[in-house]
Amino acid sequence: MSNNKKTQSWAALKEHQKTLSTLHMRDAFDDNPKRFDEFHIALDGMLFDYSKHRITGETQELLMTLARSCALERYRDDMFAGEAINTSENRTVLHTALRGSAQPRLEIDGENIDSFVNQTLKRIESLSDKVRGHDKITDIISIGIGGSDIGPRMVCDALADNASGPHMHFISNVDGGPLSALLDQLKPEHTLFLIASKNFGTVETNTNAETAKAWLMDTLSEKAWPEHFIAITQNSEAAKAFGISDYNTLPMREWIGGRYSLWSAIGLPIAISFGFREFKALLSGAQAMDEHFKTAPLEKNIPVLMGMLGIWYRNFFGFTAQAILPYAQALESLPAYVQQLDMESNGKHVTRDGKMIEHATSPIVFGGQGTNAQHAFFQHLHQGTDIIPADFIAVINHEHGLDNHHTTLLANALAQAQALMQGNGDGETPHQDFPGNRPSSMIMLDQLDAYHLGMLLALYEHKAVVQGCIWDINSFDQWGVELGKKLAQNITDALETKAVLEADSSTQNLIKHISLRKE
């Protein structure tokens, strides 16, 4: 559809929003006992309830018209077909190929994608089997940052109850504290390091990897220490220069974006912790969500609905944030994962062809796990002056045996969503009044296993893609992180050499202050 159609559908939604600004969801539920029936989708052990949103059937229709006017289906199909939709870097976006969902027989730079994926899976299987069966290796330290850390770390946390491999530790921060504390407890001969870095040039990862190498070299022979490293990288030359053999290097490719990479060899910690079968189950769950995203009509398509609801609030109500609220301790790091996914993908200010954007893009994504967050920032969600749409994520079944705890946990998830929606009060006791009409989705999983986790993560990935399409931005680059990296290098040099840096007076004086106060 033409740009004109997009302008028209955008304008229609703007008009429609005015008519809805006075609608209270409480009344919408009272008026329509079938509201839940109309606004929920069940898919393969996942329920998506979006009835507690400030929408009517007409809103949904108008949002889908906007999606179609932005050629969302074509954009989605282009992604699966391996078109170079990462335009600023001229790259294809094929993380879905890692779970068998991209168009078959694709070739990128003369390489058949299916055979790359199959060979890599075989290597993940044999390496993870080998490490799990190794009688000397008791601890693994995965060193990586951003997408090379958050995804695998979050999955390992989420499924931790079923871990059966060596102890898995993650080091990301260049702050030496965590690594130093860990090395103090471990023994080189029993420790294996995974260096996860797509480009093998990231300063935090390289600094931590060098410290690990020095620690190993202190105790182990010249021949032995390299065997304590596995690299996962696209830059096998740099891994080799570091000392890691090709045999111990698992490949990445340009078409696997960092924050979309846990399905690749970057997910090796998952296969080591839970076994290759579980890693495959994670991929299968993601594949099921891919299939749904590819084939379900837009009106019944969970990632599309989720993405379009985000557009509705961000662009037509002006809401600035989105809360991610897992009611499962195991999903504690899910908000950080979705935060990177959304904010690094869609925190952009120019369109795909480089023009300034005239509307808002990614909201601020934050969150915390229920019920703890109820006793922290929920006050703001209920009575603050900002309205913050929320995703509640709840899991129906558990394996810990404390049924009464779980009932209370689930009851709280439902109660908070209900309270946000309905509010209460008569205006006579203003401090105690809840305005309500605060939107939320409920994503309910039958259980938190690898399969359903895979579905959930792929859902968030596709939601980000949907929103990037509507905003006409490139969701797959991250130029915004480059300037700080460059400046940090200059400042590191100045701190090390005490040379005067040409910089603003604040930066200069802060450098001076550090030098003076450093013991």
Ligand code: F6P
């Ligand atoms: O923060 C920028 C970023 O490029 C992320 O997108 C990426 O996941 C992370 O740095 C780590 O990069 P690499 O895997 O190349 O070390």
